[in-house]
Amino acid sequence: xxxxxxxxxxxxxxxxxxxxxxxxxxxxxxxxxxxxxxxxxxxxxxxxxxxxxxxxxxxxxxxxxxxxxxxxxxxxxxxxxxxxxxxxxxxxxxxxxxxxxxxxxxxxxxxxxxxxxxxxxxxxxxxxxxxxxxxxxxxxxxxxxxxxxxxxxxxxxxxxxxxxxxxxxxxxxxxxxxxxxxxxxxxxxxxxxxxxxxxxxxxxxxxxxxxxxxxxxxxxxxxxxxxxxxxxxxxxxxxxxxxxxxxxxxxxxxxxxxxxxxxxxxxxxxxxxxxxxxxxxxxxxxxxxxxxxx
Numbered sequence: 001x002x003x004x005x006x007x008x009x010x011x012x013x014x015x016x017x018x019x020x021x022x023x024x025x026x027x028x029x030x031x032x033x034x035x036x037x038x039x040x041x042x043x044x045x046x047x048x049x050x051x052x053x054x055x056x057x058x059x060x061x062x063x064x065x066x067x068x069x070x071x072x073x074x075x076x077x078x079x080x081x082x083x084x085x086x087x088x089x090x091x092x093x094x095x096x097x098x099x100x101x102x103x104x105x106x107x108x109x110x111x112x113x114x115x116x117x118x119x120x121x122x123x124x125x126x127x128x129x130x131x132x133x134x135x136x137x138x139x140x141x142x143x144x145x146x147x148x149x150x151x152x153x154x155x156x157x158x159x160x161x162x163x164x165x166x167x168x169x170x171x172x173x174x175x176x177x178x179x180x181x182x183x184x185x186x187x188x189x190x191x192x193x194x195x196x197x198x199x200x201x202x203x204x205x206x207x208x209x210x211x212x213x214x215x216x217x218x219x220x221x222x223x224x225x226x227x228x229x230x231x232x233x234x235x236x237x238x239x240x241x242x243x244x245x246x247x248x249x250x251x252x253x254x255x256x257x258x259x260x261x262x263x264x265x266x267x268x269x270x271x272x273x274x275x276x277x278x279x280x281x282x283x284x285x286x287x288x289x290x291x292x293x294x
């Protein structure tokens with residue numbers, strides 16, 4: 001059995017998916033499976049992937065499903081993966097040189113450590129610039145929350161999780177007519193019980209596309225208020241500081257207004273905090289309306 005599954009959710013990205021494929025067939029260690037979750041594509045993704053399967057350069061599993069959004073594709077991937085490790089590479093990104101080799105070397109350090117959920121490494125852009133900041137060299141283990149809030153690390157990072165640990169936690173909720181729940185919900189749950197091995201090795205090269213969720217986050221916020229409200233309730237409950245909990249209460253109020261949810265106070269895990277956040281949530285709501293009116 002292979003050790004690592006690299007999974008890629010994709011929706012009508014046949015025009016750029018070859019970048020990920022080329023990076024994977026160039027890896028010097030082929031001890032991985034590429035799992036492609038086709039989330040309802042209507043382009044030629046299936047035909048393209050089948051041509052790569054026929055080439056037999058790497059192990060590829062293709063799975064098609066009706067469109068559920070990125071989080072729904074993650075749910076499906078976690079159900080299908082049976083390798084010890086997994087890592088997501090988005091359809092507009094690709095694996096860094098020697099990424100698989102570096103991951104599998106680090107795997108030897110944590111394979112039998114039940115306190116470690118996986119590995120957190122770096123993203124870089126196509127010009128080899130680190131996204132955000134590196135992880136301080138004196139930090140060898142940390143939760144994802146502490147990396148950003150205690151150690152003040154900046155920018156997106158690449159996560160490699162032990163599959164057995166991911167499967168311990170509930171899937172992302174699926175809401176009718178919505179296609180987005182922030183992925184950080186799962187990561188925060190894992191943080192409550194486990195730490196991550198840290199490394200400044202680059203695992204992934206990222207390119208933020210015009211049709212990607214990273215550059216359209218305010219539009220996503222407006223289109224998918226139930227998913228965002230769900231995430232904010234979790235963050236309010238699990239946040240370690242008043243500032244963090246209050247910030248998420250503000251966002252929860254805004255999402256609840258978009259969702260026309262009049263019961264948002266009674267449904268909040270922190271009711272008094274939510275009441276205090278209402279004026280700020282209304283202002284955030286108005287700001288998002290203004291920024292997305294076009």
